[in-house]
Amino acid sequence: MTGGVTQSDALRTLHRVFGYDAFRGEQEAVIDHVVAGGDAVVLMPTGGGKSLCYQIPALVRPGTGVVVSPLIALMQDQVDALRTAGVRAGFINSTQDFDERRVMEAEFLAGELDVLYLAPERLRLDATLDLLSRGKISVFAIDEAHCVAQWGHDFRPDYLALSVLGQRWPDVPRIALTATATHATHREITERLGMPDAKHFVASFDRPNIQYRIVPKAEPKKQLLSFLKEEHAGDAGIVYCLSRNSVEKTAEFLCQNGIEAVPYHAGLDGGTRARHQSRFLREEGLVVCATIAFGMGIDKPDVRFVAHLDLPKSVEGYYQETGRAGRDGLPSTAWMAYGLQDVVQQRKLIQGGEGDEAFRRRAASHLDSMLALCETARCRRAQLLTYFGQEAPEACGNCDTCLAPPETWDGTVAAQKVLSTVVRLQRERGQKFGAGQIIDILLGKKTAKVIQFDHDQLSVFGIGEELAEAEWRGVVRQLLAQGLLAVEGEYGTLVLTETSGSVLGREREVRLRKEPKRAPAARAAKGE
Ligand code: ADP
Numbered sequence: 001m002t003g004g005v006t007q008s009d010a011l012r013t014l015h016r017v018f019g020y021d022a023f024r025g026e027q028e029a030v031i032d033h034v035v036a037g038g039d040a041v042v043l044m045p046t047g048g049g050k051s052l053c054y055q056i057p058a059l060v061r062p063g064t065g066v067v068v069s070p071l072i073a074l075m076q077d078q079v080d081a082l083r084t085a086g087v088r089a090g091f092i093n094s095t096q097d098f099d100e101r102r103v104m105e106a107e108f109l110a111g112e113l114d115v116l117y118l119a120p121e122r123l124r125l126d127a128t129l130d131l132l133s134r135g136k137i138s139v140f141a142i143d144e145a146h147c148v149a150q151w152g153h154d155f156r157p158d159y160l161a162l163s164v165l166g167q168r169w170p171d172v173p174r175i176a177l178t179a180t181a182t183h184a185t186h187r188e189i190t191e192r193l194g195m196p197d198a199k200h201f202v203a204s205f206d207r208p209n210i211q212y213r214i215v216p217k218a219e220p221k222k223q224l225l226s227f228l229k230e231e232h233a234g235d236a237g238i239v240y241c242l243s244r245n246s247v248e249k250t251a252e253f254l255c256q257n258g259i260e261a262v263p264y265h266a267g268l269d270g271g272t273r274a275r276h277q278s279r280f281l282r283e284e285g286l287v288v289c290a291t292i293a294f295g296m297g298i299d300k301p302d303v304r305f306v307a308h309l310d311l312p313k314s315v316e317g318y319y320q321e322t323g324r325a326g327r328d329g330l331p332s333t334a335w336m337a338y339g340l341q342d343v344v345q346q347r348k349l350i351q352g353g354e355g356d357e358a359f360r361r362r363a364a365s366h367l368d369s370m371l372a373l374c375e376t377a378r379c380r381r382a383q384l385l386t387y388f389g390q391e392a393p394e395a396c397g398n399c400d401t402c403l404a405p406p407e408t409w410d411g412t413v414a415a416q417k418v419l420s421t422v423v424r425l426q427r428e429r430g431q432k433f434g435a436g437q438i439i440d441i442l443l444g445k446k447t448a449k450v451i452q453f454d455h456d457q458l459s460v461f462g463i464g465e466e467l468a469e470a471e472w473r474g475v476v477r478q479l480l481a482q483g484l485l486a487v488e489g490e491y492g493t494l495v496l497t498e499t500s501g502s503v504l505g506r507e508r509e510v511r512l513r514k515e516p517k518r519a520p521a522a523r524a525a526k527g528e
């Protein structure tokens with residue numbers, strides 16, 4: 001502690017306004033620096049307490065703290081919460097009518113606001129910049145600052161215009177905050193926001209109370225149900241699904257099975273969304289099934305689990321979504337079911353999706369990192385922390401791979417069998433097929449489709465009877481994840497990649513993760 005007047009002001013404000021005893025982690029250092037007029041870039045995991053890092057300087061320094069946030073839907077809640085604590089807070093965004101906006105503007109100009117929330121698009125308007133020029137500003141806070149990064153997963157063009165703040169108000173300290181930053185994103189934030197002299201505060205991204213688990217997907221809804229019943233009965237949590245349709249279906253399924261669940265996605269009308277969100281915040285033990293439209297900025301401390309029924313598009317996304325669990329520091333679970341179909345589907349989405357070649361390459365590399373996390377035989381937490389460029393333990397003791405270390409096996413021969421089946425079909429028949437048909441051929445199954453195409457005549461027919469179907473799916477999935485096999489076209493047919501040849505030519509060994517039979521925690525719960 002450095003002591004001094006400003007610091008005790010900050011601490012007094014923490015006690016008096018927010019009712020907390022002490023600062024957490026980096027908060028005090030950040031607040032001291034900003035209160036003293038310095039710029040700061042703050043990387044802190046979700047739930048780390050970023051809000052106080054700008055709210056307290058806004059209260060301690062003279063003038064209004066201007067907070068730029070993309071989360072328009074949450075501004076009302078944030079402002080209400082601050083007002084309840086006696087902070088004079090307001091917002092200006094597109095949800096307001098002319099009169100409401102005028103009132104806010106007048107309060108700002110009269111110096112009657114401690115904190116003013118603004119959507120980034122407003123700062124592209126000269127009218128807004130003029131307004132700000134006519135008032136007194138204590139600090140600019142740029143929340144969700146990773147939105148400025150074009151290589152990130154959450155890019156918002158409006159953020160690019162925010163460098164104007166430093167140019168027009170060189171004497172007002174700026175603080176950029178994010179829960180998501182690899183080294184590259186971190187650098188982009190600093191460059192694009194024009195904050196070369198900012199001090200950087202990087203908190204640990206470890207969330208020790210979250211147990212990370214990724215299980216092989218078989219019957220996802222049923223697996224989810226037993227996970228919830230066995231480990232999280234009566235707990236509040238979020239279930240993420242990729243599509244609106246599966247959000248609806250999953251919520252329905254849970255309700256039919258005695259778990260109170262509501263859907264949340266962008267296709268629902270605003271009223272329903274708001275109702276479900278506020279029920280989630282207020283009630284105990286409600287499950288929200290949602291697309292990723294749900295959760296950004298939601299501050300519910302006792303979310304006990306976050307479940308993924310579909311693969312997130314990036315590790316950043318995964319970390320942010322799972323980070324919504326256990327903000328109160330109590331044990332929580334990040335559970336995901338992941339399977340072959342996820343890999344096929346995501347690869348297809350990238351190929352068939354919009355965007356130029358660079359965009360696709362970026363998306364593919366995000367996906368590769370996510371797949372590496374799913375397929376790793378190493379500690380998941382260590383893998384995550386390393387991804388974010390942070391120091392990592394060898395083993396954390398609180399993830400599935402630590403609790404039940406997966407076996408790996410030499411899958412070279414199995415890989416060769418898959419790849420040569422793909423090659424045979426293409427060379428001898430000029431055909432391409434999806435994983436299902438390839439596996440049926442390997443297993444020597446005379447299905448209607450096998451007969452129809454005479455695939456029982458291929459020399460590779462039945463050469464894979466040593467493995468079960470689920471194991472073959474695991475092999476194909478891991479080959480796709482490792483880039484030794486690729487999918488193509490709208491049917492997700494399998495094709496070779498540049499590196500497939502090295503496997504066929506026996507130049508490289510393929511190490512594969514053995515598919516666990518059951519989830520490790522379920523085993524632990526049964527005392528085995
Ligand atoms: P973030 O924006 O980093 O996700 P928040 O600012 O929403 O995190 O804070 C997460 C939770 O932690 C909130 O409920 C907040 O009130 C609480 N919190 C933050 N700082 C402290 C502190 N110093 N002492 C106690 N609780 C805190």
Ligand code: ZN
Pocket residue numbers: 379380381382395396397398399400401402403
């Ligand atoms: Zn671990």
